[in-house]
Amino acid sequence: MDFTRRETLALGAGAALMSFLPMRANAEAVDDLIAAFTGGAEMGDAGVDLNAPEIAENGNTVPVEVSAPGAKAILLLAAGNPTPPVAQFNFGPLAGSQTASTRIRLAGTQDLIAIAQLGDGTFARTSKTVKVTIGGCGG
Amino acid sequence: MLRTTTTALAAGLIAVATGAWADPSENDLVINGDLEITTHAEAPAYIEGLSEIYSGWRFREVDTQATQMDDFDNPAFLAVDAAQEAWDTVDGDAGKSCASCHGDAMESMAGVRATYPKWNADAEEVRTLAMQINACRTDNMEAAEYGYTSNDMTGMEALISVASRGMPVNVAIDGPVQSTWEQGKEMYYTRYGQLELSCANCHEDNYGNYIRADHLSQGQINGFPVYRLKNTKLNQVQDRFKGCIRDTRAETFKPGSPEFVALELYVASRGNGLDVEAPSVRN
Amino acid sequence: MATGVKPRVKVPGSASAGEVITIKTLISHPMESGQRKDSDGNKIPRSIINRFTCDFNGQNVIDVTLEPAISTNPYVEFQATVPETGEFQFKWYDDDGSVYEDNKPITVG
Numbered sequence: 001m002d003f004t005r006r007e008t009l010a011l012g013a014g015a016a017l018m019s020f021l022p023m024r025a026n027a028e029a030v031d032d033l034i035a036a037f038t039g040g041a042e043m044g045d046a047g048v049d050l051n052a053p054e055i056a057e058n059g060n061t062v063p064v065e066v067s068a069p070g071a072k073a074i075l076l077l078a079a080g081n082p083t084p085p086v087a088q089f090n091f092g093p094l095a096g097s098q099t100a101s102t103r104i105r106l107a108g109t110q111d112l113i114a115i116a117q118l119g120d121g122t123f124a125r126t127s128k129t130v131k132v133t134i135g136g137c138g139g
Numbered sequence: 140m141l142r143t144t145t146t147a148l149a150a151g152l153i154a155v156a157t158g159a160w161a162d163p164s165e166n167d168l169v170i171n172g173d174l175e176i177t178t179h180a181e182a183p184a185y186i187e188g189l190s191e192i193y194s195g196w197r198f199r200e201v202d203t204q205a206t207q208m209d210d211f212d213n214p215a216f217l218a219v220d221a222a223q224e225a226w227d228t229v230d231g232d233a234g235k236s237c238a239s240c241h242g243d244a245m246e247s248m249a250g251v252r253a254t255y256p257k258w259n260a261d262a263e264e265v266r267t268l269a270m271q272i273n274a275c276r277t278d279n280m281e282a283a284e285y286g287y288t289s290n291d292m293t294g295m296e297a298l299i300s301v302a303s304r305g306m307p308v309n310v311a312i313d314g315p316v317q318s319t320w321e322q323g324k325e326m327y328y329t330r331y332g333q334l335e336l337s338c339a340n341c342h343e344d345n346y347g348n349y350i351r352a353d354h355l356s357q358g359q360i361n362g363f364p365v366y367r368l369k370n371t372k373l374n375q376v377q378d379r380f381k382g383c384i385r386d387t388r389a390e391t392f393k394p395g396s397p398e399f400v401a402l403e404l405y406v407a408s409r410g411n412g413l414d415v416e417a418p419s420v421r422n
Numbered sequence: 423m424a425t426g427v428k429p430r431v432k433v434p435g436s437a438s439a440g441e442v443i444t445i446k447t448l449i450s451h452p453m454e455s456g457q458r459k460d461s462d463g464n465k466i467p468r469s470i471i472n473r474f475t476c477d478f479n480g481q482n483v484i485d486v487t488l489e490p491a492i493s494t495n496p497y498v499e500f501q502a503t504v505p506e507t508g509e510f511q512f513k514w515y516d517d518d519g520s521v522y523e524d525n526k527p528i529t530v531g
């Protein structure tokens with residue numbers, strides 16, 4: 001997917017607007033997504049890890065890794081994207097570990113959230129802020 | 140007066156943006172665990188403004204660097220795979236594929252990317268690799284040209300480059316190419332656009348500095364074609380020149396134009412001594 | 423409808439029984455997000471790979487739901503336990519109903 005300069009600017013402007021206007025709506029969307037995944041259960045803060053760069057050189061391709069030993073599934077959300085869902089990893093009986101990596105799009109600096117359904121059925125949550133730089137050279 | 144102001148403004152953009160200086164990274168580029176790539180060398184004697192040359196890889200963040208260190212992680216290899224298919228596929232009225240004449244690209248093309256752009260004695264012109272690919276297509280295969288910056292072209296350039304990875308760039312600058320090289324050099328130091336920036340202002344005077352959030356490299360082209368994270372495709376070197384000049388708010392030259400051929404020759408020669416590392420990954 | 427979609431998969435050719443191996447997968451796909459507009463202002467319809475699965479001899483390794491926030495040319499890396507000689511089966515599900523498949527054998531010696 002190619003972004004022209006204008007589209008990139010529009011994305012940036014959109015991201016800037018987002019930080020003022022629908023923040024509440026987006027936060028609610030994130031809460032709803034989490035509730036749908038956990039069924040409203042309490043979440044601990046141990047047992048799930050989220051690896052992502054502190055500063056992403058380009059928001060279009062950001063490497064992330066999620067990990068939760070023994071987990072059945074991990075939900076990954078980008079709280080500041082126009083649509084927060086990113087991916088859900090469901091681990092089968094032959095998973096060698098409950099770890100997965102991928103590359104994602106981030107509309108701007110924001111929090112990534114990972115929630116794992118652990119082996120005992122309980123849930124754990126972690127988050128990480130990723131700063132997305134806006135380069136000087138559209139080139 | 141205007142000139143002084145805009146130049147000062149442009150300089151301010153570069154210097155004040157973050158106030159941070161960041162040297163090129165000290166990391167070593169080893170691809171697939173065994174292919175060592177020279178990303179730092181002594182500058183060629185004819186480059187007065189630099190004592191050392193660095194591949195653009197040295198200026199990227201660790202995550203971006205890592206993507207280039209394994210051919211599977213490097214998404215450019217999707218395009219290389221497609222180009223390998225094209226290499227083996229008959230195209231054009233002559234009923235030939237690239238392989239019909241050149242066999243295995245990894246053998247026949249070894250070292251080729253390292254010497255382009257170069258003089259073609261029959262055509263009496265300086266040819267870029269892209270021009271040579273198209274000459275081969277029209278003259279020998281009797282097939283249609285690839286668009287100069289098309290995905291077909293960048294893929295084929297990438298495939299041919301893979302055969303030269305780890306070999307030092309060694310572009311000739313004298314003899315019949317000298318006048319073209321001089322033309323490219325003059326362009327490199329010419330200020331273009333409303334921002335009145337030359338290539339040298341950013342990539343010779345200010346490499347290592349930040350322009351807003353971008354860590355300025357030396358603008359070396361040993362990694363082209365480049366898979367850029369921003370547009371998730373291979374980018375042709377002259378397309379990058381175009382983007383760079385456009386960012387100075389200038390009317391730019393066209394990819395494939397004589398001006399850009401001259402500039403490519405000159406910029407390539409600034410990297411003599413670095414290894415070919417295309418297809419590379421940048422931001 | 424995405425054209426020229428091609429998977430790439432990296433799996434070791436052999437392993438010891440019960441060994442945990444790393445698998446890397448990549449597929450060429452634009453992952454059109456549905457958020458963008460073309461130059462005439464019309465919304466470009468969403469067209470993504472929405473699911474990726476890996477099975478080994480019929481047993482599931484991983485099943486991933488992908489959203490438009492996944493980058494162009496989706497990349498997924500994960501680990502699998504190899505109990506016996508057999509075949510990994512990889513499937514990518516496109517919004518347009520296409521399913522792209524790849525298989526990789528592995529020998530347990």
